[in-house]
Amino acid sequence: MNSNEQRIDKLHKEAPLTDMHCxxxxxxxxxxxxxxxxxxxxxxTWPWSSRCDFKMLEKGKVGVIWTSHYMPERQIVKQCCLTRxxxxxxxxxxxxxxxxxxxxxxxxxxxxxxxxxxxKPDRVELAKSAEDVKRIRALGKIAAVHTIEGGHIxxxxxxxxxxxxxxxxxxxxxxxxxxxxxxxxxxxxxxxxSFKFMKICGYNFHxxxxxxxxxxxxxxxxxxxxxxxxxxxxxxxxxxxxLVFKLIKGKTPIIASHTGVAKFNPNPYSLNDNExxxxxxxxxxxxxxxxxxxxxxxxxxxxxxxxxxxxMNHINKxxxxxxxxxxxxxxxxxxxxxxxxxDSSQFGxxxxxxxxxxxxxxxxxxxxxxxxxxILEKGWKKN
Numbered sequence: 560m561n562s563n564e565q566r567i568d569k570l571h572k573e574a575p576l577t578d579m580h581c582x583x584x585x586x587x588x589x590x591x592x593x594x595x596x597x598x599x600x601x602x603x604t605w606p607w608s609s610r611c612d613f614k615m616l617e618k619g620k621v622g623v624i625w626t627s628h629y630m631p632e633r634q635i636v637k638q639c640c641l642t643r644x645x646x647x648x649x650x651x652x653x654x655x656x657x658x659x660x661x662x663x664x665x666x667x668x669x670x671x672x673x674x675x676x677x678x679k680p681d682r683v684e685l686a687k688s689a690e691d692v693k694r695i696r697a698l699g700k701i702a703a704v705h706t707i708e709g710g711h712i713x714x715x716x717x718x719x720x721x722x723x724x725x726x727x728x729x730x731x732x733x734x735x736x737x738x739x740x741x742x743x744x745x746x747x748x749x750x751x752x753s754f755k756f757m758k759i760c761g762y763n764f765h766x767x768x769x770x771x772x773x774x775x776x777x778x779x780x781x782x783x784x785x786x787x788x789x790x791x792x793x794x795x796x797x798x799x800x801x802l803v804f805k806l807i808k809g810k811t812p813i814i815a816s817h818t819g820v821a822k823f824n825p826n827p828y829s830l831n832d833n834e835x836x837x838x839x840x841x842x843x844x845x846x847x848x849x850x851x852x853x854x855x856x857x858x859x860x861x862x863x864x865x866x867x868x869x870x871m872n873h874i875n876k877x878x879x880x881x882x883x884x885x886x887x888x889x890x891x892x893x894x895x896x897x898x899x900x901x902d903s904s905q906f907g908x909x910x911x912x913x914x915x916x917x918x919x920x921x922x923x924x925x926x927x928x929x930x931x932x933x934i935l936e937k938g939w940k941k942n
Contacts, residue, residue: 567910568620570920574928575622575696576906579846580706580816580887581611584628584672589650594675600902603893606649610890610902613675613683613701618904622696623686623928625730626672627816629708629892630665631656632737661712662719669705669726676703687727689935704935706791706816709735710779717778724786729939731783732791732816733776733799741776742799745827770796772803780806787940791816797827797834804837812843812938817887819847819854822873823866828853832877839878842937844930846887847871850894863897864912871926881922885930 570576586592590606597614598607609615616624636643636656647653655664676683686692686702695702705728713719723731734744772780780803783790790807792800793815807813815838821829830838830845838845847870851858854866871884890896890903900908913923 571620577623577928577931582891588668615903619906706730708732710741711739715740730789742772770798813841817848817889849888
């Protein structure tokens with residue numbers, strides 16, 4: 560191993576390298592997949608494809624993952640006959656997707672993920688506090704943190720947040736593809752309209768309701784403040800994001816876990832400069848998504864490191880700080896990663912790129928994981 564590779568390994572270990580938004584549990588639950596086996600890093604539509612299974616995480620020297628548990632909204636199945644047929648044929652839990660309780664299914668997904676962890680407790684461990692993360696890393700193991708994508712899983716019951724907090728959930732992404740009881744989502748069609756399944760299914764992600772938070776949404780934010788759970792504003796409308804900023808008033812970190820910036824892609828999903836500054840004021844963070852279609856408008860570019868860098872550098876220019884830049888790959892979600900960072904095993908390519916850009920080791924460690932750890936320490940409950 561040459562000196563540069565040794566430097567990369569050291570940076571990953573000391574940061575520690577953290578992906579604040581990835582989905583190892585989704586296909587494991589849907590298809591009863593083994594997370595200790597790497598099948599392939601093909602398209603997300605391929606049931607056995609995986610980009611952030613434990614094998615790939617270890618190969619990439621990843622130290623911490625914020626595991627985003629996502630229970631697919633029923634509209635995903637209902638709006639497309641082809642999706643219904645494929646899921647019916649391939650997954651043994653079809654009826655849970657169609658009629659099951661969102662909350663119960665999410666807890667089952669978490670249960671299965673924890674069972675996968677417990678198969679090799681000497682290599683991965685579930686963290687239930689920021690101090691836990693540090694302890695687990697000191698033992699040389701991967702620390703896994705529970706997070707939830709989509710407030711629809713609360714099913715309109717704010718007390719479900721207490722159950723999630725007791726299970727060790729650190730963060731909730733308030734909305735996802737479709738409007739839920741919390742509020743309105745942005746239309747992400749422009750980011751994924753090139754996908755073949757979108758052309759076939761023609762999903763309607765447009766929101767017709769007022770683009771704000773509901774009364775229940777206000778109650779959720781207040782309860783999350785009480786429970787010291789981190790708020791993720793990804794997928795919210797701009798109007799709803801601004802309401803969150805006003806409610807929090809910079810008193811606790813707010814994050815956008817997996818996104819791009821409007822400077823390079825004016826998709827409503829992207830963060831504008833004012834939103835970047837609001838997150839900076841809260842001492843929160845922005846996870847840069849590893850998907851070119853969300854990083855640059857109408858790009859056909861296959862490699863993505865320069866787009867990831869441009870996004871990170873823009874956040875730095877707006878905030879005049881590297882304290883808010885993080886990694887939010889969205890691996891194994893509804894994404895098409897760039898060819899030069901196709902899965903978690905290739906995070907070293909990003910580190911190598913940052914070194915070539917002349918960033919100091921201290922700044923690189925902030926981006927790779929230091930910022931994420933700081934946010935956990937400030938925003939997550941203390942056990």
